[in-house]
Amino acid sequence: MSPQREAPAPAGDRQDLRADCASCFGLCCVALPFARSADFAATKPAGQPCSNLRTDFRCGIHERLRDRGYPGCTVFDCFGAGQKVSQVTFGGTDWRRDPETARSMFEVFPVMRQLQELLWYVTEALALAAARPVHGELRRALARIDGLTRGSAGSIVELDVNALRGEVNALLLRAGELARAHVPGRRKNHRGADLVGAKLSGADLRGASLRGALLVAADLSGADLRDADLIGADLRDADLTGADLTGALFLTQAQLNAARGDAATVLPPALTRPAHW
Secondary structure, three states, X not given: OOOOEOOOOOOOOOHHHOOOHHHOOOHHHOOOOXXXXXXXXXXXXXXXXXXXXXXXXXXXXXXXXXXXXXXXXXXXXXXXXXXXXXXXXXXXOOOOOOHHHHHHHHHHHHHHHHHHHHHHHHHHHHOEHXXXXXXXXXXXXXXXXXHHHOOOHHHHHOOOHHHHHHHHHHHHHHHHHHHHOOOOOOOOEOOOOEOOOOEOOOOEOOOOEOOOOEOOOOEOOOOEOOOOEOOOOEOOOOEOOOOEOOXXXXXXXXXXXXXXXXXXXXXXXXXXXXXXX
């Protein structure tokens, strides 16, 4: 365990912020649009069910998504928004049984996903002992965002999520700086940098700021990414084979799913090794 982390709280595994497809009405397969590309084998507009969605709201090709041309589906993570919209906002009534709820449900889902993502980040920041100076503000932010996720469908759709993200990001930035302060030496600052295709094999990026960095197809094999801040970093097709991500800050499952790695890639305990690695 990294020296700056506390033992997690009882809910520290963030289980309620992980997708539970069995409790969702296939919202990501209906509400969101996608275009035919390397990520999707067909084009689908928002609000139209994917042709692979079964009547029980399960994916008919879930185990073969990549083989069938839908790798984009294997990257997506709703942070538990699907089950919260399905079971909390709409009380377990699905859009097929009550078609009048469909439009509202599909509008709420992408907003809820952003709120759940913020909850993921704030919960992680609260597990950082070094970020204790901002824990009070983080707890208040957590309570506020959680309350917003439990509002009515109308109140959720009307939220100014960008403004909320800006407020919360200031806290997360401070928490990340406090957590990285213990890393010895000069910490690299690549915040928002264009590192597309960069050759960073074996690079010392311990404690670096990679917030919002474009790391598409970057070679990070064997890189030391311990305690690096990776919030919002674009890791699509980045090579993480053999990289050490111990204590990496604000890394999400979706980022890992979009990258390439192997059995030697060291991951934070809250995340899982993608099946396609």
